[in-house]
Amino acid sequence: MDIRSFPIKTGKDEAENIARGKGGLLWNTVFSGMNLTQIKRHFIEFKLITFEATYRPSLIARLFSRKTETKKQTITMLANGSTGSVSWVDSMPDIVTIKDVDDLDVQLSDREDDDLCKRGKKIATQVIHRHVGGVPELELIKIESVFRPYWIAFYGDVVEGNKVRYKPIAADGCGSFRSR
16 A cells, blocks of 8 residues: 655654653553563554635724734644544645555544544634634635554553553654644
């Protein structure tokens, strides 16, 4: 299977070093006595949702500063097809085509595109309202499917029927960050 993916920037050896380091006190308590047994490459389907936002200054801004022009902006959101979470994309990484990926290493989206678009519109509306004021009009331009690579570190024996402890490590070097 050929897929469009973000490039893999973290190698397997680097992911193994991160996985062996485990984490803080809580992480070490949960994973005490469990050794790293396997590291596997895995791709999760994300959706790149592009909107065109049209917004006008708020009523107060129009009255006092005489700003009346309508502004348009293109916004890209990244929606996780597995969890349904949506985030704002500041800078877009390159997208590459990876050939001959095993079907077992790919996790397709469980969420409907309509649900992801609705969540994306909600986040975009909140961010624009917070920074510009007023309520923007959002128009869907396109939805693209792209995969995000991860290294999955498994701890303990992977046996069917038993609880598996694992840690996903982003292989594309990208992250989700909160701004305050």
